[in-house]
Amino acid sequence: MNFSTVTSGTVLSASALAHAFFTRSRGAKRRATDGNDQAVDQSAIWLITAAAALPVVWALGLLLILRSFRWRDIGAHPCAFASATSTTAVSVLAAHTVAASTPLRDWLTRGSAWPDTTLGRFHLVALLTALGAAYFTAQALLTRIVTASTSSARATETMMRSAHDLMVVTVLIGLAATTATAVSPLITPAFIPIAIHLSRLVQTNRVLGDDANHDPLMGLLNRRGFLPPAQEALDRDAAAGRSTTILFADLDNFKRWNDDLGELGGDEILKAVAATLEQESRVDDLLCRWGGEEFVVVLPDTDLKQGLEVADRIRRAVEHLDILVQRPGSLERLHIGRDTHPCTISIGIASSPAHGTRLDELVEMAVRAKKAAKAGGRNRVTIAQEGA
Structure with missing residues (x-):
């Protein structure tokens, strides 16, 4: 592991932890009605970059730290939480496989020079797209399987439709962070406010939806x-x-x-x-x-x-x-x-x-x-x- 990788990993990890700290939910915890913790997590912004540019052990370690932080925050059911964490781990491994088996990893870690031809740049963009697609596909497929085992087909479709758009946005920001980190690790912290804004927007929407579905006096479903x-x-x-x-x-x-x-x-x-x-x-x-x-x-x-x-x-x-x-x-x-x-x-x-x-x-x-x-x-x- 060279100095550049250590620097990138340290800055990336610090940015991810800062994002997690500043987006902690302080609201009251309600029992989930869908019985799982498969919601899209904006930590994917950092995990995609870690999967592409860092050793797999570092990427998975960062995942465990972020998920432990989230578990302490939301108090999810252990089985559902373990299932969601495993799903994200598979997504990280899928993205890492794409990066490690192609020239993408060398380009992102500066092991080789970035392509300077039109065809080479097209190849770089295509591999970045494949990186995001691998993460998204693994997350979407495994989440669908877990959700389908606990919900009806209609519920599965409703939940997946609402999650896919958010997942796409999160992955695209993650790819932008990956590219920026490859240019210079000093750019990575610039994505913290973007990640915080997205997470708070998601939290606000969830609170509004939760309030609309619960009785304000008792907290029971209406x-x-x-x-x-x-x-x-x-x-x-x-x-x-x-x-x-x-x-x-x-x-x-x-x-x-x-x-x-x-x-x-x-x-x-x-x-x-x-x-x-x-x-x-x-x-x-x-x-x-x-x-x-x-x-x-x-x-x-x-x-x-x-x-x-x-x-x-x-x-x-x-x-x-x-x-x-x-x-x-x-x-x-x-x-x-x-x-x-x-x-x-x-x-x-x-x-x-x-x-x-x-x-x-x-x-x-x-x-x-x-x-x-x-x-x-x-x-x-x-x-x-x-x-x-």
């Missing part, structure tokens, strides 16, 4: 964010011959809570119930604030008996809620369930295919079952009637 992944979960289970169970839950006598505790106190009750739903559900379950004091839970790969157990566990947890809520217009704080009547919830259950095969059918059947639970005395779980 209908807009819930319906597409719920339909996808139902489609996956149907294709695999599995049951999907839907719970429709409604807080009992919520108007009385608002009258006794005021709207702010009622909001505290709703947030406590939402937190209980999250605690009593599994990672793959989908939770939605349907409206007002109503909630919907989709339990993938869950039959009616299992769904009944989950619903009753939720019902009992809500009944035993013990939270402090301040009485309106007073400094007095009340223990819900001790100083007041207990908080209770009525839940209706419907399961595919017994109660329907479409999402709207199952929700409607669960709503009817919830109404039967209310009519039956509240604070109970009721299964929908088949054929109703």
